[in-house]
Amino acid sequence: MSFQIDILTAREYRKGLQADCANCFGLCCTALHIVASSDFAIDKPAGVPCPNLESDFRCQIHSELRGKGYKGCTVFDCFGAGQQVSQTTFNGQDWRESKQVAEKMFSVFPVMVQLYEMLAYVTEALSYQVPQDLHKELTLQLKELESLTNLDAGSLLDLDIMELRMPVNELLSKTSSHIRSSITNSIPGNRVLDYRGADWIGKNAKGKDLRAADFRGAYLIAADLKDTDLRAVDFIGADLRDANLEGANLSTSMFLTQMQINSAKGNKQTKLPSYLVQPYHWAS
């Protein structure tokens, strides 16, 4: 296999995996079933456009989403799956032109979001200094995922996403262990912080040194992580809703997504990995 991806290219690749709403047919505002909650003001059935969606697929309340009860819309991120489905899978065909296209496109969108989420994790893993064998396995996995994202609609709907996730999870876990153990070895006492799936809801961990901790699948809802050192922490699948990240250092945290960051609280002093941006609502 001649294809190889270097660390800088992988970083740029990961950075590019973000929504381009101008090239999407409003799929997240139409395809998904959303139940009314404090995150979304109304019940919206799958396949029905949100009443706030304009004919050019812009949101008519974009600047006031939080104030109007649509906080969840400022959190969601498709990793770029929306434009892939709109422009590649369906070749730029507007779902409003055909009921059949609409139904298929809305079913394909959630599948593509999951493929793109895996792509994001794998490209991030490739941006780390890992042993050559692992790098090779990650590269092969990346190629496989890329080819899946280019399948036609019918083949995408036939995919078993759970099965596809297994080898990906294994590679991400190996990457995480490698990176975290190299950091742990440099910390006096070599302490290991294993908080996988932990319940840290509302916990006060303000100012703590949590470098290289494993928070896979942990519940950090409303946890106080103000001024906390979270470098090299694995956050895959962690629930960070309303966690206080003001002044926290997440500059080298692993497997964080824009959605996790959008759902948390932070400020200008919060340091994020280079592929993520500070949500505009942090400023207010």
Ligand code: SF4
């Ligand atoms: S409120 Fe706006 S962003 Fe949210 S689903 Fe509706 S149109 Fe989309």
